[in-house]
Amino acid sequence: MKSAGTLTLTTPGERELVMTRVFDAPRQLVFDAHTKPELVRRWLLGPPGWSMPVCDIDLRVGGTYRYVWQHDRDGTKMGMGGVYREIVAPERIVNTERFDQAWYPGEALGTLILVEQGGRTTLTYTMRYESRAARDAVIKSNMESGVTASYDRLAELLATTPARGRV
């Protein structure tokens, strides 16, 4: 099993983004941290300087969630929300996702899968966009910051290729 702490991010298909991360905790806790507002607002904050004044979660199939982040200094707000499509506690959540100022067409579908092994939990989060154009719009907006890529990171990105085991 992978060690805790390394986030892997891949683009396995034209419309998907997949994140994988291992946490040194049982999955019930990881599930709680994703579904109880008082816990969610303590970590789902994005870049430094943002807080989460709104975190409403109606955890049932067909129920909605609503997140709003606010910049501590200039008061800028960013909101998003969606509908729960599937809930299997504490192992699986499928929900739609749409930002208030959506910069990509349509909705995205997020699937959270938690697998526990030996007291550790592997989280896999798949974002599926309505089209390749939508996913690439997300990609493009993220490129604007101009962070320099390192080849260590690239190696990580490429490390998930299935052919590797056969080499």
Added chain:
Amino acid sequence: MQAHRLDTTFAALAHPTRRAILARLASGQASVTELAQPFAMSQPAISKHLKVLERAGLISRGRDAQRRPRRLEPKRLGEATKWLERYRRLWEGNYQRLDALLHELKTTQPTPGDDR
């Protein structure tokens, strides 16, 4: 960077075999025969993938007329991985906070799951 160029790059990266080829080329240039070897694939099939990668500007051909070795074009790949890096950093920040929170929950709730 132009959007259509990015589309081409990501379409090229969307296939596992092509990502495996790039991973191989990251450790040095290689001929088509060498690249085909680890895969259960014919040389023409590999050549097709190489063409896609070449069109996307992710690889180029070396000067050796006999072997025509393919090599990685790091600039384009760097552009494509930039956004991944930013996205990754954002989530890594979130998940480090989650690590700390989970640690706290573990120490305050010694028998998780029984609390409901």
